[in-house]
Amino acid sequence: MTARLLTTERRAITGLAGLYATRMLGLFMVLPVLALYANDLSGATPLLVGVALGGYGLTQAVLQIPFGLLSDRVGRKAVIAGGLLLFMLGSVIAAEADTIYQIILGRCLQGSGAVAGAIMALLADQTREEVRTAAMATIGLSIGVAFAIAMVIGPLVAAHFGLTSVFWLTAVLALVSLLVLWKLVPAAPRLVRHRDVGLDRDQLRSTLSSASLLRLDFSIFSLHLILTAAFVAVPFRLVDVGIQASHQGWFYLAVMGLAFVCMVPLVIIAEKKRRMKATFVGAVAGMTLILLALGEFGHQRWTLLGLLWAFFVVFNLLEATLPSMISKLAPAGAKGTAMGVYSTSQFLGAFLGGVLGGALSSHFGYDAVFLGAALLGAVWLAVIWKMPAPRHLSSEIVALDDHPDALDTLMARFAEVAGVEDVMVVPDERVAYLKVDRQRLDTDALARVAGTRDDSSGA
CATH class of the missing domain: 1.20.1250.20 (MFS general substrate transporter like domains)
Incomplete structure (x- = not known):
């Protein structure tokens, strides 16, 4: 469509x-x-x-x-x-x-x-x-x-x-x-x-009771806590290895560009090859090891630069795939509510990352910032380890202007369409929210149920 x-x-x-x-x-x-x-x-x-x-x-x-x-x-x-x-x-x-x-x-x-x-x-x-x-x-x-x-x-x-x-x-x-x-x-x-x-208040409780969605909320919380905490220490580490403040912008330009190029194939593997959970767990494990290495070995220029490049590859990968996983796991019609909780978790992580990064660097030095973040990474890995692999479902929104069928009948007809896995019909908005498997979706049947194609068209 x-x-x-x-x-x-x-x-x-x-x-x-x-x-x-x-x-x-x-x-x-x-x-x-x-x-x-x-x-x-x-x-x-x-x-x-x-x-x-x-x-x-x-x-x-x-x-x-x-x-x-x-x-x-x-x-x-x-x-x-x-x-x-x-x-x-x-x-x-x-x-x-x-x-x-x-x-x-x-x-x-x-x-x-x-x-x-x-x-x-x-x-x-x-x-x-x-x-x-x-x-x-x-x-x-x-x-x-x-x-x-x-x-x-x-x-x-x-x-x-x-x-x-x-x-x-x-x-x-x-x-x-x-x-x-x-x-x-x-x-x-x-x-x-x-x-x-x-946000739909009626769906907030069910969203907060979903273990899979809560794991993803904890994931974005952890990711942005780690990012903010790291930037209490990273600029000083760069100075220590001879990259002065006036040149750090060019360093970030090179590192971010290379990280983006290397991240794209990993996103393709996760989405197109349907390896989302393996990619996700591998990225969190990689992030944990990178942080541990930054704390223990990130004192030489080329070691530090390589580790920071790897950090941004994994960060960008997680930043790109986590919203996609939320979309796949949220029930039909609940994506907005799930994303609201997710975003709140993200910003709380950023706040606590600044506080904890500042506290660790103040009392124990910059190495402790990375080691503390690595400890959080290990906890994060434990939280997601037994998470079920998300089904590769997409969200579909179908307009229902002046549809003749009753609500229950319409929901049943949508549910019968091949590839439609979940449905919520909202008369007030005059739309149906669907979760669909695009590889199996019968788009002609879906169009007929939605009223956008007549059965007499020969479809």
């Missing part, structure tokens, strides 16, 4: 993907530079620097679901604009800071502009069901690109203009995002709840 994008859909996808990526760029640019440049701030300690690194995650975790629910009531664009203003205010406060406490305040305010859910809901408002999955994938790709760019731009800007300039740049990016929201993103033609992107 494919369809060409309408002009309004193309504008919405382009504008919202750019807006999302720009916001994440501003949050991530600080990651590789704050620890290096915080010594000039009054009151700075390794612990407080770690809190500043991860502080955005705490407010993001607390507020992202309330902001998403608020957007259902007062409108998407109003909530997104308010969140961007908070993000810009936090950036300005951090740019003007001369104490570590002001940086922490600014970072927390940056995170309080938690508009990810509202952006995804607005994208769902703006797109038809048959193109929505591709639209969501575009947003996901934009986040990965933003992370890679931030790892390069942050060190380069800080090296030439100082830490303050990084925060001023994020404030400018927030202003640009407001202009994009105002001028490029069309007004939403409708305002409805979407179970594929938003």
Whole structure:
């Protein structure tokens, strides 16, 4: 089921993907530079620097679901604009800071502009069901690109203009995002709840009771805890092996580029060859060993560079495959709820990663940061070891405008279609949420049940 994008859909996808990526760029640019440049701030300690690194995650975790629910009531664009203003205010406060406490305040305010859910809901408002999955994938790709760019731009800007300039740049990016929201993103033609992107309170309990989904929530929590903790120590390790702050941006450019190239075949193996669990478990085991090696052996230049390249290969692999696994495991119609819990876990991990990384480096040195992260990796590996392999199911959303069948009859007819494994029909949204095995899916039968193809057509 494919369809060409309408002009309004193309504008919405382009504008919202750019807006999302720009916001994440501003949050991530600080990651590789704050620890290096915080010594000039009054009151700075390794612990407080770690809190500043991860502080955005705490407010993001607390507020992202309330902001998403608020957007259902007062409108998407109003909530997104308010969140961007908070993000810009936090950036300005951090740019003007001369104490570590002001940086922490600014970072927390940056995170309080938690508009990810509202952006995804607005994208769902703006797109038809048959193109929505591709639209969501575009947003996901934009986040990965933003992370890679931030790892390069942050060190380069800080090296030439100082830490303050990084925060001023994020404030400018927030202003640009407001202009994009105002001028490029069309007004939403409708305002409805979407179970594929938003939280459904009725499904929250079942989502939280799913052992497989909880394992994935713990996985993204651990991954971002490890990432944030590592950047308490990595910039100093690079300096120790002769890569000064002014050159670290070029180092990240080379490493991230090579890591991305090497990650792509692994994603293909996981998805196309249906080796998702083996790839997942192998990646977590690899991450644990890499962290252990960074703590024990990462004191020579080429050893450190090789280990950091391997770290980013595994990080990018996990960052790409974990959302896919959530999508495969979430019941029909519960993807939005599952992703809401998943994202909250991610941001909590970022916050605790900063705190724990700062505490370990303060009391035991930088080696302890990597060794502590390796210990978490071992726990993570134990948590997922007996996880059942996810079935390779895809989400399908089918429009049901003015469908003549009763709800129970319609659900039964969808369930009879070959390749349809789970179904939820939502009359209020006039859609059916399906989980399908694309290798077995009878697309002609599905189209007939949905009412988009008549039996007399000869199909």
